[in-house]
Amino acid sequence: MAPARIALVLVLAAALLPSALRAQRRPEPPAPACEPQGRGTPPRHWIGCAADEGPGRALTGGERLLLDLPLDLNRAAAAELALVPGLSPRLAEEVVADRERRGPFREVGELDRVRGVGPARLARARLHLAVEAAPAVRVPADADGGR
Numbered sequence: 001m002a003p004a005r006i007a008l009v010l011v012l013a014a015a016l017l018p019s020a021l022r023a024q025r026r027p028e029p030p031a032p033a034c035e036p037q038g039r040g041t042p043p044r045h046w047i048g049c050a051a052d053e054g055p056g057r058a059l060t061g062g063e064r065l066l067l068d069l070p071l072d073l074n075r076a077a078a079a080e081l082a083l084v085p086g087l088s089p090r091l092a093e094e095v096v097a098d099r100e101r102r103g104p105f106r107e108v109g110e111l112d113r114v115r116g117v118g119p120a121r122l123a124r125a126r127l128h129l130a131v132e133a134a135p136a137v138r139v140p141a142d143a144d145g146g147r
Contacts, residue, residue: 036067070130073111074104086124091116105131 034049038057047063050056061071061080071080073095081092091114098114099105108129111117117125 036063036069038063065128070128072132073108073129074099074131084125084128086121087117091121107131 034051036047036059037050037052038059039046039048039052040054041057045057046054047059047067048054059067059069061076062083064071065080065083071084073081078089078092078096081087081095082089084092087095094114094116095111102113105111108126108131109122111125111129112119112122
């Protein structure tokens with residue numbers, strides 16, 4: 001074999017060797033997933049895991065939407081609801097006003113009781129909203145007037 005051919009083979013081997021070694025190397029296992037939680041206190045706050053340092057806090061509505069978690073329709077503020085696909089800032093204010101006037105929503109489907117929310121808007125917003133169960137209200141034993 002001619003020296004030029006030997007040199008060509010050596011150059012090709014040197015060029016292909018790193019990619020062959022990378023193909024044989026096993027990939028590192030992915031980092032364990034965690035349930036996202038709000039951590040820290042403003043102005044130094046972030047989204048992290050339960051094991052992260054810093055005090056825990058509830059996720060904001062915007063953070064929940066970024067993480068593809070639903071917003072609670074009965075607790076979200078108008079500014080948070082305005083971020084939901086299908087709801088405008090004006091409709092978000094209408095939702096909050098309706099909730100204050102007529103009481104909490106029992107299910108997401110009741111959102112159509114708000115003026116301006118029809119089937120199409122409800123369908124777009126439904127995936128991003130939820131109605132969490134309200135905590136049970138305990139009535140004291142003597143609340144019935146002592147009867």
